[in-house]
Amino acid sequence: MDYGMISKIEKAKIYSEERERITFLSLKVEIAGDNNAPHIIEYNNGVWQCDCDFFASRGLCSHSMAIERILRDMVDLGEAVV
Numbered sequence: 714m715d716y717g718m719i720s721k722i723e724k725a726k727i728y729s730e731e732r733e734r735i736t737f738l739s740l741k742v743e744i745a746g747d748n749n750a751p752h753i754i755e756y757n758n759g760v761w762q763c764d765c766d767f768f769a770s771r772g773l774c775s776h777s778m779a780i781e782r783i784l785r786d787m788v789d790l791g792e793a794v795v
Contacts, residue, residue, distance in 0.1 A: 737788045744776050752776045759789040 728734055739757040746752050746765070754776050755762040761777045768774040781788060 732787055735787050737784060742780060744779065746776065754780050756780070756788060 737756060739755075741753065741755045743751045743753055753764045761773075761781075762768070763774050763777045765774050765776060768777060
């Protein structure tokens, strides 16, 4: 491995350890629910959306909260689209 690649790997390690450097602007993920039904969770500029019925009525659900926990301090706990 050349010196340039070693340097990039070291920089990547630093970036990954400094989570405050990273801000998600948007993302789309699929999570398997308890009933093996996949749910789509989207985050776009501070706004969460999930395709489950609970989210539709409450603007929050276990699926979106799970992703918030995984990405703690890397996403704004923004608003939901209801």
